[in-house]
Amino acid sequence: MNNLYKVGLYIRLSKEDEKCGESESITNQKSLLLRFVMENCYAQYSFFVDDGYSGTNFDRPAFKQMISDIEAGRINMVVTKDLSRLGRDYIGCGEYLEKYFPEHNVRYIALTDNIDTTLDSCNNDIVPFKAIMNDYYAKDISKKIKTALITKQKDGKWVGGCPPLGYMIAKDNKNKLVINPNEYWIIRKIFKLALKGNTTYQIKEYLNKEKIPTSSIIRGIRGNSKMASLGIWNTKTILNILTNRIYTGDLVQHKRQKLNYKVKKIVPVLKDNWIIVPDTHDAIIDKEDFIKVEELLNKNKRIKNKNVKRLLDGLLYCYECKHRLSICSPRKKDNKTYLVCNYYRMYSKNKVCTSHAFNYDILEREIIKLIKDKINKLDINKIKLEITKYLDTKDNTNIKKIEIEKNKKINYLDKMYLDKLDNKIDSDMYERISNNIKLEIKEIDEILELKIDNNQNIEDKINMYLDKIDRELIIRLIDRIEISKDKDIFIYYNFCNH
Numbered sequence: 001m002n003n004l005y006k007v008g009l010y011i012r013l014s015k016e017d018e019k020c021g022e023s024e025s026i027t028n029q030k031s032l033l034l035r036f037v038m039e040n041c042y043a044q045y046s047f048f049v050d051d052g053y054s055g056t057n058f059d060r061p062a063f064k065q066m067i068s069d070i071e072a073g074r075i076n077m078v079v080t081k082d083l084s085r086l087g088r089d090y091i092g093c094g095e096y097l098e099k100y101f102p103e104h105n106v107r108y109i110a111l112t113d114n115i116d117t118t119l120d121s122c123n124n125d126i127v128p129f130k131a132i133m134n135d136y137y138a139k140d141i142s143k144k145i146k147t148a149l150i151t152k153q154k155d156g157k158w159v160g161g162c163p164p165l166g167y168m169i170a171k172d173n174k175n176k177l178v179i180n181p182n183e184y185w186i187i188r189k190i191f192k193l194a195l196k197g198n199t200t201y202q203i204k205e206y207l208n209k210e211k212i213p214t215s216s217i218i219r220g221i222r223g224n225s226k227m228a229s230l231g232i233w234n235t236k237t238i239l240n241i242l243t244n245r246i247y248t249g250d251l252v253q254h255k256r257q258k259l260n261y262k263v264k265k266i267v268p269v270l271k272d273n274w275i276i277v278p279d280t281h282d283a284i285i286d287k288e289d290f291i292k293v294e295e296l297l298n299k300n301k302r303i304k305n306k307n308v309k310r311l312l313d314g315l316l317y318c319y320e321c322k323h324r325l326s327i328c329s330p331r332k333k334d335n336k337t338y339l340v341c342n343y344y345r346m347y348s349k350n351k352v353c354t355s356h357a358f359n360y361d362i363l364e365r366e367i368i369k370l371i372k373d374k375i376n377k378l379d380i381n382k383i384k385l386e387i388t389k390y391l392d393t394k395d396n397t398n399i400k401k402i403e404i405e406k407n408k409k410i411n412y413l414d415k416m417y418l419d420k421l422d423n424k425i426d427s428d429m430y431e432r433i434s435n436n437i438k439l440e441i442k443e444i445d446e447i448l449e450l451k452i453d454n455n456q457n458i459e460d461k462i463n464m465y466l467d468k469i470d471r472e473l474i475i476r477l478i479d480r481i482e483i484s485k486d487k488d489i490f491i492y493y494n495f496c497n498h
């Protein structure tokens with residue numbers, strides 16, 4: 001028995017290595033190292049295994065453990081299958097081989113490379129060269145993988161791994177997305193809420209209250225994040241969904257990339273360099289609706305109090321300086337809400353503008369009156385288009401579209417029932433999703449019924465809606481409203497010049 005050495009057998013396997021076949025596998029490395037230990041009769045040895053770690057840096061758990069064992073005097077010899085198992089970064093490898101190991105009296109052996117730091121062999125002279133080659137190999141592989149990935153992305157192939165909520169990978173094509181029948185309704189719901197003018201905060205509150213499953217819940221993933229596994233929605237996730245063009249059928253990839261092959265850090269890619277291929281898969285959301293939501297989100301951005309939404313939030317601007325007019329929180333003493341010019345507020349000492357501190361509620365009433373007057377004076381045809389669009393989403397006047405939608409939902413229900421019989425989903429999940437779909441079908445039926453006695457003329461209908469004017473309609477009709485220091489109101493409509 002040889003007790004002179006306490007041996008650390010270090011094993012590393014990266015995802016790239018796996019593609020090179022069995023020779024680099026954990027089992028293979030293990031048996032090679034074990035044979036070495038047996039042949040040399042070393043009594044004390046332990047394994048350190050980093051499975052799934054790249055050799056381009058030394059930030060690996062088992063490796064770190066081995067280093068701390070060296071420092072505690074528990075190890076004085078390190079053996080790997082070859083030098084590249086130690087690492088693929090030649091500067092780092094050099095540090096360990098030429099400085100760290102000698103300084104700590106550690107003997108290092110790379111079996112198949114014939115490297116042994118205690119022997120004065122000429123093999124050791126080629127260590128720096130080997131290290132450089134290993135480093136080059138890592139760089140080359142990483143470049144090849146990246147190029148292959150980008151080519152695929154440019155071809156409109158999905159290469160992103162786990163698809164976003166609402167989609168799944170097609171059974172016959174791993175690079176194609178198809179609508180996930182169990183999930184798409186959540187995405188629709190979120191967009192529907194956003195189209196109604198809700199903020200991400202309000203949507204989040206709603207989804208959590210209604211216990212709408214998050215992707216980790218519906219996919220049964222117990223993630224690392226506690227919040228995610230508890231199935232709680234947050235505004236960030238909702239914003240990500242609402243701004244993801246993938247839901248319109250366009251494939252958007254290459255939004256993030258690794259800094260370089262040595263560093264794990266992922267950095268965002270500039271929007272101009274994203275790889276976008278239109279219409280690669282079925283849309284969950286109409287392109288038109290998506291753009292509308294984008295506009296709404298921009299208008300919601302500056303709203304201070306996310307909970308209370310004012311009809312004219314995000315639409316008011318200062319006539320004099322063209323900056324936004326903020327709607328302040330209600331004053332404590334009389335609960336009245338006032339406006340303020342943002343520019344004035346920021347630089348009030350410099351007298352760049354005036355306060356524009358008008359009572360919001362009074363102003364809102366005046367503005368609504370102006371809008372109604374304007375519409376009543378207009379040739380109805382001019383606004384018909386804009387209004388019909390609005391009525392379309394409210395009433396879904398397009399019967400055919402609705403009926404197709406209804407049939408789809410019924411099909412999903414049938415399919416889900418089969419999945420339940422096959423035990424692919426549990427009863428709780430089935431209950432929850434099917435109830436939701438049934439509700440949607442009921443909504444559709446109601447619309448269809450409404451449609452039958454819907455010969456009401458468009459003018460009556462418009463007046464009906466104008467009577468209970470809401471934020472959605474306001475945003476469709478109005479681009480911006482400017483208020484002057486003398487309280488003059490200038491309304492810029494979406495459907496005509498002024």
Ligand SMILES: [Zn+2]
Nearest residue numbers: 318321341353
């Ligand atoms: Zn101003």
